[in-house]
Amino acid sequence: MAKMNLEQLRKLREEKKGDMVRRNVEGKNIQIIVGMGTCGIAAGAKQTFDEIVKAVEENKISADVIIRQTGCMGLCYVEPTVEIVMPGMPATIYGRVDVSIAREIVAKHVVGKTLVENHIYDRPAVDIVKS
């Protein structure tokens, strides 16, 4: 592979923009957030992140989706964790999201608006956590 320069990167980006199919006129309103703290990294969150990026592109929904990284969400025992916030679905945190579950979440939850069973978790309740 030849090394790209920044001008070629700019061109590549413009080409990819042409592939987008914009469904929502009001802009991006689906957020996918991947936990990338020590716990997430140790459990393979980087691979999960990469797979989500690929799956979003393949499903042609990148015009509607924001993909972000954050630190630890407090669910270290079920990393990698992925939170999805979007209209028409409850804000959901998925745990134990390996590469294949990541793909399933994009296809079922984000595109199909159906929860992916057996991977739904929630933040620890604040009233039971001693500070």
Place this chain on the structure above:
Amino acid sequence: MHFAICDFLLDMIQNSVEAGASTIAVGVIEEGGVLDAYVEDDGKGMDELELERAKDPFYTDGKKHPGRRMGLGIPFLLQSLEIAGGSYELRSRKGEGTSLSFRFPADGIDTPPTGDLAGLFLSAMCFDGDYELKVLRRAPARDVGYEIRRSEILDAVGDLSDAGALLAAREFLASQEAS
């Protein structure tokens, strides 16, 4: 425990972002049988006591995880260096920033695999916030050598929360790593 050297580095960069750094420098240099790496930031820094405690796996400042008594990022790295016969320097000044550099013997049997450097640098650019990331990379034996900044990538592809931008940036970084 982290699998690859890239995982340790991403963890350290995430610390820098959380420490409120506005400029973070990261370098990975493979030369003369040694893998040298560093992460330097101008975040909130630590005093001497905090710096000692950062090396203790059973210490955290308690802000990120209320009720929990663990902070494994730096201890993971130090343990791995000890096992592999590597070395490190960790310096910090309260209010000024922190710098960490470490080196592994490149062919050591206990040296972790380097990992996916293009993915590391991309992930390191994707955290929320307005910070500059300066990447320095050298591996002359593989004919690899480049410097790139987060601001340059953002300028070329736009916001990195977009899948198309991420894929383009990834392809760019992967091409720099290709020998």
